[in-house]
Amino acid sequence: MEFTPKILALVCTYCTYTAADMAGSARMQYPATVRIVKYLCTGRIDILHILKAFEAGADAVMVSGCEAGSCHFLEGNLRARERVEYAQKLLEEAGLDGRLEMFEVAASDAPKWVAAVKEMTQRVEALGPSPLRRGKHLHPEVVEQLENMVQP
Amino acid sequence: MSKLRETLETGAFAVVVELKPPKGTAVADMLAPVNALKGRVAAFALPDNEHARMRLASVAAARLVQEAGGEPLVNLTCRDRNRLALESDLLGAAVLGLENLLLLSGDYVTLGDHPQAKPVYDADSVQLLQIVQGLMAGQDSAGQPLNGNPAFFPGAVAIPEADPLAPQLLKCAKKIEAGAQFLVTPPIFDLEKLRQFREHLPLNPVKLLAGLKVLGAEETALAAAGQWRKVYSLPPDLVSELAGKEPEEVLALGAAAAGRLLKQIKEERLADGVYLKAKGRTDLLTKILETAGW
Amino acid sequence: MIIAERKPFAEIKAMVAPYKKILIVGCGTCVAVCLAGGEKEVGLLASQLRLALGLEDKRLEIGEITVERQCDMEFLRPLCDFTADYEAIISLACGAGVQFLKQLCSLQPIFPGVNTSFIGVNNDVGFYTERCRACNNCYLGVTGGICPVTMCPKGLLNGPCGGTIQGHCEVDPEKECAWSKIYHRLELEGSLDNMRRIMPLHPCDRSTTPGTVIHPAFKKRYGTNE
Ligand code: SF4
Numbered sequence A: 001m002e003f004t005p006k007i008l009a010l011v012c013t014y015c016t017y018t019a020a021d022m023a024g025s026a027r028m029q030y031p032a033t034v035r036i037v038k039y040l041c042t043g044r045i046d047i048l049h050i051l052k053a054f055e056a057g058a059d060a061v062m063v064s065g066c067e068a069g070s071c072h073f074l075e076g077n078l079r080a081r082e083r084v085e086y087a088q089k090l091l092e093e094a095g096l097d098g099r100l101e102m103f104e105v106a107a108s109d110a111p112k113w114v115a116a117v118k119e120m121t122q123r124v125e126a127l128g129p130s131p132l133r134r135g136k137h138l139h140p141e142v143v144e145q146l147e148n149m150v151q152p
Numbered sequence B: 001m002s003k004l005r006e007t008l009e010t011g012a013f014a015v016v017v018e019l020k021p022p023k024g025t026a027v028a029d030m031l032a033p034v035n036a037l038k039g040r041v042a043a044f045a046l047p048d049n050e051h052a053r054m055r056l057a058s059v060a061a062a063r064l065v066q067e068a069g070g071e072p073l074v075n076l077t078c079r080d081r082n083r084l085a086l087e088s089d090l091l092g093a094a095v096l097g098l099e100n101l102l103l104l105s106g107d108y109v110t111l112g113d114h115p116q117a118k119p120v121y122d123a124d125s126v127q128l129l130q131i132v133q134g135l136m137a138g139q140d141s142a143g144q145p146l147n148g149n150p151a152f153f154p155g156a157v158a159i160p161e162a163d164p165l166a167p168q169l170l171k172c173a174k175k176i177e178a179g180a181q182f183l184v185t186p187p188i189f190d191l192e193k194l195r196q197f198r199e200h201l202p203l204n205p206v207k208l209l210a211g212l213k214v215l216g217a218e219e220t221a222l223a224a225a226g227q228w229r230k231v232y233s234l235p236p237d238l239v240s241e242l243a244g245k246e247p248e249e250v251l252a253l254g255a256a257a258a259g260r261l262l263k264q265i266k267e268e269r270l271a272d273g274v275y276l277k278a279k280g281r282t283d284l285l286t287k288i289l290e291t292a293g294w
Numbered sequence C: 001m002i003i004a005e006r007k008p009f010a011e012i013k014a015m016v017a018p019y020k021k022i023l024i025v026g027c028g029t030c031v032a033v034c035l036a037g038g039e040k041e042v043g044l045l046a047s048q049l050r051l052a053l054g055l056e057d058k059r060l061e062i063g064e065i066t067v068e069r070q071c072d073m074e075f076l077r078p079l080c081d082f083t084a085d086y087e088a089i090i091s092l093a094c095g096a097g098v099q100f101l102k103q104l105c106s107l108q109p110i111f112p113g114v115n116t117s118f119i120g121v122n123n124d125v126g127f128y129t130e131r132c133r134a135c136n137n138c139y140l141g142v143t144g145g146i147c148p149v150t151m152c153p154k155g156l157l158n159g160p161c162g163g164t165i166q167g168h169c170e171v172d173p174e175k176e177c178a179w180s181k182i183y184h185r186l187e188l189e190g191s192l193d194n195m196r197r198i199m200p201l202h203p204c205d206r207s208t209t210p211g212t213v214i215h216p217a218f219k220k221r222y223g224t225n226e
């Protein structure tokens, strides 16, 4: 079945967002499957944000922050990793495995960002669309909601 | 007066043999050592759901021992009965003519074969000794008078190798204060430990029965693998002597070792008697006694 | 405080299977602190249920609300109007809260979303241990502040059993023997005599369930009836 994966990327502004921005301005080729929500730090990402994204029909969620040890807020990314692991467990219990992953992309590492998006896209292509999508696209309100939540 | 008490009070050396009440109703194996050894030993002990594994009731088993001509020592733990049941079982033992008691807290339920059972521990071993004292004086634990007082010869457990030892000694003193007439130790392999422990005991007439045990192949293997976790230690020499041998050979060597310990305990009078654990097997018990020249 | 643990998701999911519209009620006190049934956990459970049922193409409408304390009338009363609209309720409070909520507000079926574990302490975020069995005859004053009823699995009152191994408990080698610790504390305090005295049998009737406590002031004003 042909479909375009809809992946929500919850990223921090310091590292991953910078890398993604650079990838864009350098016109690096990568799948247009990702919708980015920018956080000040991945430490701000709540498990509920992740679950809500799936409720809204996201095919996958990637959380991406700085590399271990270089978080702008010291250990926000470590917290995020713990939360992602917990959310993975909750999703597995609910019957949605393999659709949430944590990445670490340094600000200067645009190629790594591109690789991460490709990896996640392939994974979703293999898994197929989220059964919760019901033919629709990712609900734009959810993305907006998340953006409102994290941006003052 | 019970024969065990008589033996101990006259200063004679008492050999007590532990039997294995069956899981089920086939009692012949349990009683075999009684038939074979009743003339040679002071008493036969009946464990009470030992290691929290369900087996024939010790009071009933003790009565059978008595009918077979042996002197029984009833073990009673606090694990499975509340004070009502403890007291009525004690009266039950008394009317069946069972006087000798070994009173214990009892291994915890989750370590046994009914791990989901409710642990009771309404009384602890000190309080159980007090209950026994009370019954003998004609009162139940609620202070009500009895119609006909039982006679008992109560004993308790003491742990020479306890770590830490100080709280154990304190509890031991309470057991004696609460009327323990004799103390039984877990198996002892290193007599130096027994000697040291003796020094801690008060000089009053409490009697000491040293535990002796025939090790099995599984236990030896455990110890050889450094997995030994018990309230008594095993000498490395013995473990290396026994490890890796055929199960029956381990038992035979273990029985010989126990026999040698018995002999030495008796000769050096390190205790007033021994409490033998040999899987309730007549052949092993006989071997111990023979080795000891008993 | 009361420590609880959320029930396995599959169990909760099975409980609410017959319903189309449920309310999840959190409790903002003990179970919120131990991360089992506060506002956050209400949100997570609701989301998890929506995801799981969505995957099965089922529709479940879920209301979410958290009150300060479900064991307190003051906080439950205002909730009662709200609960009427739902076919069933999941309460994430301790067992006391679940019962009180049902008693005061709910005619429909109620389900516990947590297993209530014990009265304990918060050692660290996510690490809770038991301290008290509510025996209603507290011994802490003579045991160096360590509860023999709770910290010793056998609840022995007169010193260690014969199972202590290197200061650890026969029941769980990971745990220290309560009586080794009590001895040590009393020794430091210089009050070992406490341990030399024989403690009498425990008055179990004091904790006959269900317990009732009536404050003297209440008694004075209203008599003994509730
Ligand atoms: S003795 Fe233990 S169980 Fe009893 S009230 Fe005190 S702390 Fe609680």
Ligand code: SF4
Pocket: C151, C152, C153, C154, C155, C156, C159, C160, C161, C162, C163, C164, C165, C168, C169, C170, C171, C176, C177, C178, C179, C180
């Ligand atoms: S080892 Fe200590 S804590 Fe454990 S049951 Fe025995 S006395 Fe109680």
